[in-house]
Amino acid sequence: MSTATDAQEVADALAITLDRQDPHGAPWCPPNDGVVLRRWVSSRDARLGGGIRRAVRLAHLMAVADGRSYMDFLYVRLTALRTRQFRSQLQAATAEGRLPPSIAGLTDAGVAIRSPVAAAAQGGAPHFEIDFMQMPRLAALLDFLHNALGFAVVDDLLSPLLRSRSPDRASDVARSLHSALNAWLGARLESATHLQQARKMRAFLGGQGLVNAEAIGNETILRFWMSNAIAGDGETVDGFRLFTSAASAMLRYRQALRDAAAESQLEASLGVGHDAIGDVALDGSAEPDAGADVWQSPLRALCSPPANRVKWLTRKEQANLRSFLGGPSVDDDEEEVPTQADGLIG
Numbered sequence: 001m002s003t004a005t006d007a008q009e010v011a012d013a014l015a016i017t018l019d020r021q022d023p024h025g026a027p028w029c030p031p032n033d034g035v036v037l038r039r040w041v042s043s044r045d046a047r048l049g050g051g052i053r054r055a056v057r058l059a060h061l062m063a064v065a066d067g068r069s070y071m072d073f074l075y076v077r078l079t080a081l082r083t084r085q086f087r088s089q090l091q092a093a094t095a096e097g098r099l100p101p102s103i104a105g106l107t108d109a110g111v112a113i114r115s116p117v118a119a120a121a122q123g124g125a126p127h128f129e130i131d132f133m134q135m136p137r138l139a140a141l142l143d144f145l146h147n148a149l150g151f152a153v154v155d156d157l158l159s160p161l162l163r164s165r166s167p168d169r170a171s172d173v174a175r176s177l178h179s180a181l182n183a184w185l186g187a188r189l190e191s192a193t194h195l196q197q198a199r200k201m202r203a204f205l206g207g208q209g210l211v212n213a214e215a216i217g218n219e220t221i222l223r224f225w226m227s228n229a230i231a232g233d234g235e236t237v238d239g240f241r242l243f244t245s246a247a248s249a250m251l252r253y254r255q256a257l258r259d260a261a262a263e264s265q266l267e268a269s270l271g272v273g274h275d276a277i278g279d280v281a282l283d284g285s286a287e288p289d290a291g292a293d294v295w296q297s298p299l300r301a302l303c304s305p306p307a308n309r310v311k312w313l314t315r316k317e318q319a320n321l322r323s324f325l326g327g328p329s330v331d332d333d334e335e336e337v338p339t340q341a342d343g344l345i346g
Contacts, residue, residue: 006188013147014038017140022080029081033137037144044185049178055138055145056174057113057128059158060167064103065093070162071151074139081136110134113167128167145177148184197239200228201253213261216254221247 017037020028027034040048062073078085093099094106104113110131130138145154155162157180161173204224205211225247228240240246313321 010041010148010185010188013144014041016147017143026080029140029143030136033081033140036137037140040141041144041185042189044182044189048181049174051138051141052145052178052181053171053174054128054130054134055141056158056161056177057167057170058130058135058138059142060161060170061090061099061104061111061113061130063162065090065099067098070142070158071155074142078139081139083132083136086135086139087132128170145181149180153180197249198253200240201250211257213254213257216250216257221250224250 014037017029018027018034022028029037040051059070062070066073066077073089077089090099090106090111094101102114104111106112107129110129110133113128113130142154154177157177158173161167161169201224202211204227205215205220208220208223209215225240225243228246229243239249
């Protein structure tokens with residue numbers, strides 16, 4: 001069973017990629033691509049496997065274009081994971097002859113990677129295409145693999161592909177790398193079965209109406225069990241055949257929804273936990289309207305510069321803090337003498 005410490009290892013590996021900055025202080029990985037990468041890792045579904053298959057081919061492409069290794073291309077030639085940098089570097093590699101047309105051909109949208117075996121079978125058709133816009137998130141996935149498994153492990157798994165200028169073994173290498181990552185994540189996150197169960201319950205509740213704790217009652221649990229055990233819709237998930245198992249899972253999910261709602265309300269009251277990407281927060285929920293009348297904790301002002309460094313509190317700020325912590329009020333002509341009875345403010 002995974003623990004909070006185990007899950008923190010995954011979060012730390014992601015943070016190394018997502019919190020890194022370029023020489024100008026901007027995010028090294030584009031925030032939108034960071035959101036996608038976090039979803040791939042947390043879901044561990046087919047999207048992660050597809051990303052690894054494309055990332056492996058991108059690593060081979062970068063190795064050929066650099067002339068030394070894909071890591072030199074990724075960490076030396078690129079200063080940040082940006083579409084324009086991938087485009088300009090690959091165009092330069094093509095112009096200088098480091099990326100010959102027999103390996104890959106550049107298009108307006110991306111790169112068509114060629115394989116001698118596939119070309120013979122398909123009459124010279126491109127073997128695999130990667131858009132320039134996909135490259136930043138695929139490179140971020142490679143960086144996360146380095147952080148999670150280690151540079152030496154990833155390089156060893158990629159070596160059968162990187163030793164050759166042909167990408168013919170890319171699929172086998174991708175499967176080995178995907179298996180290694182799944183084993184690493186499986187020891188630190190909830191099992192894949194639990195993830196499938198959660199997605200199944202969420203999809204069922206979404207089909208019935210709102211996805212919230214109040215929607216889960218006796219009738220909902222019975223309908224959910226019947227839909228899995230009796231209907232036989234072809235998308236069976238382990239653990240839902242017996243009524244007691246299905247009911248227990250739904251009750252645990254109800255409590256998890258309540259905990260998540262409570263945590264979200266606490267974070268919203270303090271103005272934290274929402275790293276907006278456009279109009280959507282990192283957790284996928286919509287950001288509140290800018291003009292909405294939302295209560296904010298008086299402590300929020302103390303978390304902004306210069307108050308988050310060293311600052312003497314004004315009388316108004318003291319009053320706000322005292323009101324928040326529940327201390328007694330102090331008149332202007334009274335001398336403030338905190339006592340043990342003042343509680344937190346004391």
